[in-house]
Amino acid sequence: MNHSAATAFDLTRIACVWMRGGTSKAAFFRVQDLPTDPKSRDRLLLAAMGTPDARQIDGIGGGTPLTTKIAIISTSGDDQADIDYLFGQVVIGEDRIDYAPTCGNILAGVGPYSIDQGFVPAEDGKTIVRIRMVNTGGLCEAVVQTPGGRVSYTGETRISGVPTPGAPIELGFRDIAGSSCGALYPTGRRLDVIEGVAVTCIDNGMPVVLIRAEDVGATGYETPTDLDANAEVKARVEAIRLAAGPLMGLGNVAGKVVPKMTLVSPPRDSGHLNTRSFIPRKCHDAIGVLGAASVATAFDDEGTVCASLATGPAGSGVRDISVEHPTGEFTIRLSGGGEGEAPSVALLRTARPLFEGHVLVPPATAA
Numbered sequence: 378m379n380h381s382a383a384t385a386f387d388l389t390r391i392a393c394v395w396m397r398g399g400t401s402k403a404a405f406f407r408v409q410d411l412p413t414d415p416k417s418r419d420r421l422l423l424a425a426m427g428t429p430d431a432r433q434i435d436g437i438g439g440g441t442p443l444t445t446k447i448a449i450i451s452t453s454g455d456d457q458a459d460i461d462y463l464f465g466q467v468v469i470g471e472d473r474i475d476y477a478p479t480c481g482n483i484l485a486g487v488g489p490y491s492i493d494q495g496f497v498p499a500e501d502g503k504t505i506v507r508i509r510m511v512n513t514g515g516l517c518e519a520v521v522q523t524p525g526g527r528v529s530y531t532g533e534t535r536i537s538g539v540p541t542p543g544a545p546i547e548l549g550f551r552d553i554a555g556s557s558c559g560a561l562y563p564t565g566r567r568l569d570v571i572e573g574v575a576v577t578c579i580d581n582g583m584p585v586v587l588i589r590a591e592d593v594g595a596t597g598y599e600t601p602t603d604l605d606a607n608a609e610v611k612a613r614v615e616a617i618r619l620a621a622g623p624l625m626g627l628g629n630v631a632g633k634v635v636p637k638m639t640l641v642s643p644p645r646d647s648g649h650l651n652t653r654s655f656i657p658r659k660c661h662d663a664i665g666v667l668g669a670a671s672v673a674t675a676f677d678d679e680g681t682v683c684a685s686l687a688t689g690p691a692g693s694g695v696r697d698i699s700v701e702h703p704t705g706e707f708t709i710r711l712s713g714g715g716e717g718e719a720p721s722v723a724l725l726r727t728a729r730p731l732f733e734g735h736v737l738v739p740p741a742t743a744a
């Protein structure tokens with residue numbers, strides 16, 4: 378740990394980069410700058426974010442699940458990866474970090490961060506960073522723009538939910554089916570009835586329960602604010618989630634942030650389906666990356682709750698599934714798969730560092 382001299386002499390300084398990855402934000406740390414003991418590490422990270430205060434007034438956290446995330450980066454010991462990415466979801470209003478899920482949005486920042494920090498040497502043009510998602514064991518190849526051997530963050534790529542364009546970061550995933558549940562369809566079926574409602578439980582990178590919006594009394598086109606305020610819909614969704622958890626092999630999910638819950642409905646624009654996702658107690662302003670991968674996979678398959686929504690692109694070649702969400706759409710590229718096999722997933726994101734320096738915490742929390 379770096380306890381070097383600071384302007385604020387009685388606070389501990391930890392090197393930190395605050396990054397946007399896709400439509401989320403996280404504090405990025407190098408593993409060597411943090412305590413090795415997980416309890417001490419988490420105490421320090423919670424203090425840095427300012428939690429359990431829900432407003433996070435005494436820390437750098439953003440006060441919402443999408444802006445209170447942590448990424449811990451190290452060199453990988455796995456032959457198939459260059460980098461190990463450990464993700465932490467700070468649970469808003471609580472004194473804990475949930476390491477059960479990974480996060481595909483924050484994953485978009487891992488390639489560029491790893492090059493910037495010297496973990497991976499940059500090529501001239503593009504650099505491929507092979508990332509192991511420690512939380513779930515899945516692998517991802519990130520293609521980062523590195524003209525002249527340096528990461529470029531600027532460009533013309535736009536993603537829904539981010540007002541400014543940036544350099545594209547291509548993410549291609551491997552071995553993500555059953556990431557947390559052990560199987561693509563963890564209940565063994567494409568359709569289950571839980572709490573009297575037809576659902577599809579799927580895990581192609583993220584455990585997700587899909588529900589037709591109308592089946593829980595929603596239209597599926599509400600704003601996230603309206604859904605967050607709708608106690609009846611939220612109670613029905615949470616009851617289904619609590620019952621789905623054990624069926625998906627996730628155990629008691631009362632205190633967990635998985636499975637995510639996605640309401641599906643017919644598309645409104647030119648997409649294939651429309652979504653509203655609870656992550657899991659608050660409605661997402663867009664949709665998670667791996668959440669969208671799981672939703673697209675269910676849409677692409679037969680016999681799921683999506684079957685009645687629309688007809689997807691046919692065939693087993695490359696299919697681009699456009700998932701509509703509250704702030705636009707997210708295209709997920711699927712290839713291969715079928716007959717019980719999960720398709721491969723590829724997609725495009727942008728990311729950039731917003732601030733780099735040191736986060737300061739009271740020394741008692743850094744002991």
Ligand code: NQM
Pocket residue numbers: 400401442443479480481482483583637656657664665666667668669
């Ligand atoms: O599903 C939010 C996000 C996420 C996770 C959440 C994500 C993913 O948008 O891979 O990106 O589902 O809690 O950051």
